[in-house]
Amino acid sequence: MKALLTSVIILFLAASAKGQVYGRLTDSIGNPVAFATVVLEKSADSTLVHSALSDEKGNFSLRTAPAATYIIKVSCVGYANYISASFTLQTTFNSGTIKLKTTGKQLGEVVIRSAKPLMQQTTGGLVVNVQNSVMTKGSSVLQVLSRSPGVIIDAQTNAISLNGKSGVIVMLDGKLLRLSAAQVSSLLNSITADDIDKIELLTTPPAKYDADGNAGLINIVTKKNKQTGTSGTISATGGYGTDEKASTDLSLNYIKGKISLHGSYNYYHNRTQGLLLAWGTENVPIIGGQTAFNYHGDGHFLSNYNSFNGGLDYRVSARTNIGGNLNYNVGSNKNNNHNYGNYALPDTNLSYSSLISGDGHTSYFHGNFYAEQAINTNQKLNLNVDYFDHNSNSSTQVQSDFSSTLFAPRQQNLANAAIKVSVAQVDYSNLLRKGLQLESGLKGTFTHTKSRASIENLVNGQWVPIGAGTSNDLATRELIGAAYTIVNWNPDSLLSISAGARYEYSQNTTDHSLNAQYYIDRRLGKLFPSIFITRKLNATDQLQLSYTERITRPSYADLASYVSYNDPVSVFTGNPALKPTITKNIKLDYKLRDYLFSIVYSHDANPILGTQVVPGPTSGLVYLTPENADWQNNLTLQVAVPFKPAAWWEMNYGAIGGYHKYRVSFFPELLKKNYFSYTLNFTETFKPAKNYAIEFSGYYNSASYSSNSRSNGNAIFNLGIKRDLPNKNGSFQLSISDIFRGASYYSQLGQLVTDSFNSDVKINYQAESHSFPIIKLSYSRPLGSSGKKTGPKESKTKDEQNRL
Known part of the structure; x- marks a missing residue:
């Protein structure tokens, strides 16, 4: 290579x-x-x-x-x-x-109105301008993200993958969301897409970004207002699928002179349901050995979120800006499940029926302070300080008529986690001479997490912990120090070279644990180089070659010692022994007018796989835990092709396909697999009359493999209609998600090699829209005055928020 x-x-x-x-x-x-x-x-x-x-x-x-x-x-x-x-x-x-001869003509006043394209190519990846989509209004950020090219969100686990790779890190305004996949999805579900300006899909980010994420970074950028005076927007959405949905959003901005104030509040309510079907055979010693089973889980879920955001920007002088921002998000999740099935053993048949009710609460706080100083016309210095505080606690009650040697008729599952993250970052840039710029920076991140979890039986009126392997109490500390330098050189008007390197040193330790195997003291120092070479072929076409190296550290949830109930014979848990993933990427981009083509080769060492079937501390109990594979190679081609057949008709088509190969050795026998998979997506926008817009969009994901499981392909299609009211009185928007009810996800476990439990399992998860499409009606309108664009500069912080 x-x-x-x-x-x-x-x-x-x-x-x-x-x-x-x-x-x-x-x-x-x-x-x-x-x-x-x-x-x-x-x-x-x-x-x-x-x-x-x-x-x-x-x-x-x-x-x-x-x-x-x-x-x-x-x-x-x-x-x-x-x-x-x-x-x-x-x-x-x-x-x-x-x-040159003058034409002798003087131009009158020219008003240029230009809408951004739905997708744009940038250094490191693609930009999706989400406000150009009719489907954005009334959607949550998570729903908009699921419709972005190359992004796949597992409907059952909420895990996010990008271009066929699962090691993706999510950022909000350049801040890493250091949360679990479930916590990230909850947070993104609580933010309305009305507040989002664009989504950056960075498969090969430059050195100024954190090196986390072997699949790359997804940066969700919120809107920044620069209109003088008082302005804002208000929107409300109501909808129904099989259950009701509602959201509302209010944002206000005030800019005058040197001061800029902004604030927003949004509320999100979603009642939904899902159906989980599983059947097959598995060797489960805890109930007697090899069994054939059928499992049916009917789940009903209710989510309510409230989010508050406020900030101040102040221009101290022509060269100095300071400001800060506070974000607080609080939410609750309730679930009620009726699960039933049977386990057929050689000499008996065990029936299973349970009622599971869970109640969870989360809170998320983020405070930021920034200062920007222009030392002179060529040199700039930026300071950013951030603090994140995330807390979650949940309690699940299980009433079951299934009896075994491990679980009593009544159990409860308790899980609590607290994450506190402190970040300080300094960035410096210097235009050394025309065509030559230096960027550098330092960053420190300290994270402290506490997690407690247990599954308990009700015995003689008392809750009693089951024992080893089903409870733990763990605290972890992580320190990451980073320094980067980038040199941007433009030898001429056609060639640009950006070469950089980022050094990161991390230390991860545990304070205490109920289980000795969870004690860790891990240190890692590594240099991550990056280089981008861009050559303009003419006024519209260009080539870009890049080489980057990245790391995916195990998330805090992956490392945590939590234990949660899944069914009578299995539990979910973390794995503190996980290793980080090191990735090397080489990528070639070609821009032909508005057409975008990319090909990237990547090699992952120790890729992290989620939810693997392995034995654990309690003999005979099935543990579902993340594990490291040995390696994975990917060769991926991405194409984005826009068309405009007529002034009233725009088309955007995209395809991402690739060849994948991996090796896994934690099963009783060695697993090697190579396969081809692809994703197709499209958006058709029609403007048949003034103030009207219609959007038809969709995507298809082909079959794919991960470790010892296979996922079948599926397709989703959406429809949106927008009507702008005269005299700036707002707009109405109708959206119909999954109009052909394609949200049925089928997978097979144990198809490639024999695991520790001789599993041969089929799983079918049916999301809400498989029963009935989700229909939403939204209304939004601007508020206040709209003066010229001015005001203080927005914060240019770049980097911090995703793992747990």
Whole structure:
């Protein structure tokens, strides 16, 4: 791979070592003409070779192909187009001073209105401008994220994967969400998409971002208001699938002079349900050995969230800005499940029926302070301090008629977790000279977590812990120190090189534990290099080559010693022995006008796999826990193709497909697997009349494999209709999610090798929309005045919020 990378870099740089054409542009009286477009074409067939813009002094320079005959074309607003006589180039050609003639016409007032495309390519990945989608109104951020290209959210576990890889880290405004997959989904479900500006899907982030996330980073960017005066928005949504949904959002902003204030409140309510069907065979010693079983779980869930956000920005002087932000989110989750089934043994048949009721509460607080100082016109210094506090506690009661040697007819499952994260970061940038910029920074993160969990039996009116392997009390501490440096170099107007490196040192330790195997003291120091080479082929097309290295540290939930009830023969738990995943990526991007093409090769060492069937401390009990695979290789191709057949019709199509290969050795026999999988997505937007818009969108995920399981493909289609009211009185929006009821997820466990329990299990999870599409009606309107854009700068903090 290193040889391939070296060869491609040489090819990129070789193009800049050919002949050169240069000159100067002026008007008829000798004034320089800046920012004019200069194009070099072959005179024989008008083939475009290179293009560039003239600088402030009117100078231009074009790097060319080998010796040939060329012509120069110049165009600029207010001037007549210029075409030179043909000339033969050997090594260099000086066109001298080219005088452009004015057109003699004066432009009147020009108002430019341009909507951002739904998807844009940026350094490190794709940007999805979510407000361009009719489906955004009334949706939660999690629902919008599930419709983003390459993003797959497991409907049952809430695990997020990007481009077929599960090691993805989620950020909110550049802050890592250091939470579990379930906690991340709860938080994103509590934020309405009305407050979101864009979603950045960064598969190969540069060195200024944290090195966490072998699949990359998903950065959710909230709206930033810059209108003077008082302004805001209000929206309300009501909906129904098989149960009711509702949300409301109010945001207010005040900007005057040096002060900017903003605040928002949103409420989210969702009652939903899901059906879990499982059947097959499994060797479960705790109930007597090999058994054939059927399992039926009918779940009903209720979520309520309240979120508050407020902030202040103050421009101290022309060079200094300070500010802060507070975010508080509180929510509750209730679930009621009726689970039943039977276990057929050689000499008996055990029936199982239980009523499971759970009640959980979460709170999330994030405080931020920032200061920005422009030392001079070339140097800037930014300081960011963040504090995160997340608490969750849940209690689950189980009433069952199933008897075994382990569980009593009544059990309870208690789980509590507290996470506190402190972060300090300093970033410095310096424009050393034209075309050469230095970026560097330091960052420290300290995290303290406490988790307690147990499954208890009711014996003679007293709750009694079952014993080893079903309870624990664990505290962990983690310290991460990081430093990075990036050099951005633009040798000419066509070539740019960004080379950087990030060094991170981490230490993870446990304070105490009920189980000796959970004591850990792990230290890791590693350098993560990155390089991005971008070459413009012409005014619209470009190539970019990048190489990055990343790490996925086990999340706090993966490491925690929690134990939670799953069914009479199995429990969920963490794995403090997990190793971090180290990933190397090489990526080539090609932008052809608005078409985007990417190909990336990655190698993961010790990839983290979730929910594996393994034995544990209690003999005969099935443990569902995360484990490390040996390695995984991926070769992935991504395509994003927009079309505009007519002024009233826009189309966006995308595809992500790849070849995957991995090896797993924690089963009794070695598992090797290679397979091909792909995802297709599309969005069709129609504007049949003024103030009306219709959107039809959908995606298809092919079958895929993970460890010892196979997931079948499925497709989801959505429809949205929007009506803008006259006189800026707001808009109505109707959305129908999963109109063909495709939310049925089928998987097979134990299909590739024999695990420790000889599992051969089929699972079918049916989400709410499989029974009936989810229909929502939203109304939103702007509030207050709308002055010109101004006000203090927004915080440029980049980095912190995701693991537990």
